[in-house]
Amino acid sequence: MTHRVPIHILLHGYPDDISRLILEGIQSDQILIDVIVRPDRSSWEKFPDAACILVGNEPDETDLSSTIQEIRTYWQTAAVLSCSTEPYRHDLLPLVDGWFRIDTISSSWRENLTALIMTSVQNRRQIHHHQIQDQIYQKIFSENTIPMSLTDPDTGEFIEVNQAFVQALGYQREEVIGKTSLDLNIFKDPEDRRKIVSGLHEQASPREKEIVIRRKDGSYITGYFSVCSLNRSGKPVLLTTMHDITYLKEVEASLSARNQCIQEILSSVSEGIVVYDTKLRYRVWNRFMEHLTGIPEEEVLGKPALNFLPLLKGDDLHGLLEKALKGCESLSQDVWYQIPTTGKSGWVSIIYTPFRDSSGEIIGVIASVRDISERKTAEDEIRSHKGLLRSIIDTVPVSIICFDEEGRILLANTSFSSSFGLKPEAIEGHSYEDFCQDTRFERHMPLITRALRGREVPFNEEIELPDESPKKRFLRGRYSPLKGTNGSINGVVAVIIDITDLKSAQASVELVNAKLHLLSSITRHDILNSLTGVLGYLTYAEEEENAQQRAQYIKKAHQVALLIQEQIEFTRDYQDLGVKEPLWQNAGRVFLTAISGLKMGDIQVDIQLNDLFVYADPLLERVIFNIVDNALRYGGTITRITSYWFQTGADVTWVIRDDGVGISATMKERIFRKGVGKNTGLGLFLTREILDITGLAITETGTEGEGAVFEIRIPDGAWKQKEPEIG
Numbered sequence: 001m002t003h004r005v006p007i008h009i010l011l012h013g014y015p016d017d018i019s020r021l022i023l024e025g026i027q028s029d030q031i032l033i034d035v036i037v038r039p040d041r042s043s044w045e046k047f048p049d050a051a052c053i054l055v056g057n058e059p060d061e062t063d064l065s066s067t068i069q070e071i072r073t074y075w076q077t078a079a080v081l082s083c084s085t086e087p088y089r090h091d092l093l094p095l096v097d098g099w100f101r102i103d104t105i106s107s108s109w110r111e112n113l114t115a116l117i118m119t120s121v122q123n124r125r126q127i128h129h130h131q132i133q134d135q136i137y138q139k140i141f142s143e144n145t146i147p148m149s150l151t152d153p154d155t156g157e158f159i160e161v162n163q164a165f166v167q168a169l170g171y172q173r174e175e176v177i178g179k180t181s182l183d184l185n186i187f188k189d190p191e192d193r194r195k196i197v198s199g200l201h202e203q204a205s206p207r208e209k210e211i212v213i214r215r216k217d218g219s220y221i222t223g224y225f226s227v228c229s230l231n232r233s234g235k236p237v238l239l240t241t242m243h244d245i246t247y248l249k250e251v252e253a254s255l256s257a258r259n260q261c262i263q264e265i266l267s268s269v270s271e272g273i274v275v276y277d278t279k280l281r282y283r284v285w286n287r288f289m290e291h292l293t294g295i296p297e298e299e300v301l302g303k304p305a306l307n308f309l310p311l312l313k314g315d316d317l318h319g320l321l322e323k324a325l326k327g328c329e330s331l332s333q334d335v336w337y338q339i340p341t342t343g344k345s346g347w348v349s350i351i352y353t354p355f356r357d358s359s360g361e362i363i364g365v366i367a368s369v370r371d372i373s374e375r376k377t378a379e380d381e382i383r384s385h386k387g388l389l390r391s392i393i394d395t396v397p398v399s400i401i402c403f404d405e406e407g408r409i410l411l412a413n414t415s416f417s418s419s420f421g422l423k424p425e426a427i428e429g430h431s432y433e434d435f436c437q438d439t440r441f442e443r444h445m446p447l448i449t450r451a452l453r454g455r456e457v458p459f460n461e462e463i464e465l466p467d468e469s470p471k472k473r474f475l476r477g478r479y480s481p482l483k484g485t486n487g488s489i490n491g492v493v494a495v496i497i498d499i500t501d502l503k504s505a506q507a508s509v510e511l512v513n514a515k516l517h518l519l520s521s522i523t524r525h526d527i528l529n530s531l532t533g534v535l536g537y538l539t540y541a542e543e544e545e546n547a548q549q550r551a552q553y554i555k556k557a558h559q560v561a562l563l564i565q566e567q568i569e570f571t572r573d574y575q576d577l578g579v580k581e582p583l584w585q586n587a588g589r590v591f592l593t594a595i596s597g598l599k600m601g602d603i604q605v606d607i608q609l610n611d612l613f614v615y616a617d618p619l620l621e622r623v624i625f626n627i628v629d630n631a632l633r634y635g636g637t638i639t640r641i642t643s644y645w646f647q648t649g650a651d652v653t654w655v656i657r658d659d660g661v662g663i664s665a666t667m668k669e670r671i672f673r674k675g676v677g678k679n680t681g682l683g684l685f686l687t688r689e690i691l692d693i694t695g696l697a698i699t700e701t702g703t704e705g706e707g708a709v710f711e712i713r714i715p716d717g718a719w720k721q722k723e724p725e726i727g
């Protein structure tokens with residue numbers, strides 16, 4: 001059995017007999033109704049969840065208008081209806097959501113009263129629901145950390161900027177509104193704005209255009225700018241968002257900002273009175289109806305309703321009039337009207353009530369016409385603002401999620417939903433926990449709890465995504481309380497930024513610094529030592545009288561000079577290490593190209609690489625050159641060099657083998673260290689550094705006396721047996 005939430009109704013200002021009459025009238029099998037009879041003002045606080053207040057029009061109530069206004073103030077979300085056995089009062093109509101006269105003679109007054117209560121409560125709840133939704137969008141906009149602005153596409157004047165914008169540029173809001181970017185001298189190159197605006201006429205809106213702008217204090221910041229054209233209150237505006245990448249340009253970092261506000265829409269209602277006779281001819285057409293339709297009273301009175309009903313669209317109004325003549329009160333659907341002769345148009349809601357004389361006989365129909373055009377306009381504007389805010393939050397390159405205290409997602413932007421391959425509407429309504437990896441939700445519960453207590457809670461974390469590249473992602477985010485208009489916390493707003501690229505940039509900077517340090521060490525220390533040797537030998541040669549010994553000194557100086565040349569060539573290769581993007585390379589072609597510059601003599605070269613392709617740094621050719629050159633220099637008498645590959649599990653091993661003297665067990669690992677070796681000690685060190693760029697590893701596994709064996713391990717994903725497709 002479905003549990004139904006009761007509608008709490010309060011009766012105010014009724015004598016006991018009228019209260020009992022109403023109690024009998026509002027009973028219904030369709031809903032559960034709790035009635036609390038005649039509360040005084042001191043007991044109002046006992047009924048905070050009242051959904052409908054019925055106000056009597058009794059003689060003992062001296063200031064009913066003030067009472068209704070107090071009730072409106074206290075129960076802002078409740079429907080207020082004037083319900084009485086007495087005739088309605090004109091002065092109360094603007095203050096209430098509806099009016100009902102209890103006509104005990106009619107057999108259907110109970111059903112009509114119940115229907116009026118249900119409709120009024122539903123309308124008030126719908127308005128309250130829209131207000132809650134507006135609060136959510138308002139919170140998202142105001143708490144956004146991305147700088148944003150709205151500008152006039154023709155004049156370039158700023159219409160609105162968010163707090164993050166003025167903070168980023170160092171201005172006060174009033175210093176920006178009404179000015180242009182040229183007035184404020186914001187763009188370092190004024191031509192940048194023209195390029196962005198002209199890009200709007202192309203097929204795709206400008207997104208993430210890198211632009212340098214000037215802050216109020218004269219300093220510069222760099223950002224990714226995205227611009228799109230939106231419709232705001234019927235007028236075109238340009239929405240500009242900026243992702244501040246100043247730190248990223250210095251050391252690849254990103255910063256986010258806060259953003260946007262939304263207007264609250266209120267609607268007011270008025271009433272028109274129309275009276276028909278039993279033949280459905282107009283007998284009363286009040287001034288409000290004249291203003292509403294532009295049709296004067298004299299053009300309507302005495303004429304049949306059918307003359308005017310065709311101008312109303314949205315319900316069977318003639319059928320409702322006929323029902324009223326039979327004693328049934330009814331409420332129309334929302335009706336659209338358009339008067340071609342006066343140009344008036346709008347929306348109305350009509351209550352049809354039987355018109356009885358003093359004897360209870362039906363002598364016509366009374367129609368209460370409520371102008372709901374403002375409400376309809378408000379609904380349209382709410383939808384427009386929702387569309388605008390949806391466009392805004394879907395434009396920013398961060399994940400935004402709003403969820404209530406139970407973890408149910410109220411709103412998610414495209415950035416968040418697309419990470420799961422879904423649309424936002426497929427996520428909204430589900431639990432936030434469903435979209436947290438493994439135990440991530442449990443880890444975040446203490447942070448979410450703090451946000452629900454009113455705290456701003458930042459966080460940083462690493463997550464593993466085995467099926468994506470890179471597999472490890474770095475996230476930075478913030479949980480903020482989602483507050484209602486009364487200050488109560490209704491949930492949490494989460495803003496999450498992927499800073500994986502920032503982390504990669506920091507790692508790249510560290511690698512560059514390490515390379516610079518090594519280059520400095522080689523240049524300052526190794527080359528200086530070698531130059532000292534050259535100068536020493538030349539000095540000995542100058543002082544030596546023996547021609548043969550002098551020639552030996554000059555020869556040694558020449559050898560040391562060649563060593564300096566190799567050291568300088570190493571610095572050239574090392575500074576290029578990691579600069580260019582890795583690429584797929586044919587192992588066989590790389591091997592042949594590498595040894596083409598070496599004096600191989602009578603050495604037999606056997607290459608069995610069978611279309612092996614390797615994903616490596618462009619300096620891979622240098623790796624093969626160093627290995628083979630090392631064999632020619634120190635391998636003794638070599639007659640054969642072989643290169644082949646084999647697969648072990650998902651990995652591949654590339655082997656380069658010679659039949660020379662081999663390498664001793666104590667040197668197998670040391671030969672890859674900088675400065676170890678018989679010459680510069682840099683070749684094999686550079687070899688390992690080059691391979692490490694794409695995760696390749698090299699070891700020497702040969703047996704001393706039988707030849708050197710260099711094995712390059714290539715992990716899964718970095719090798720193919722046929723040339724991979726590009727793109």
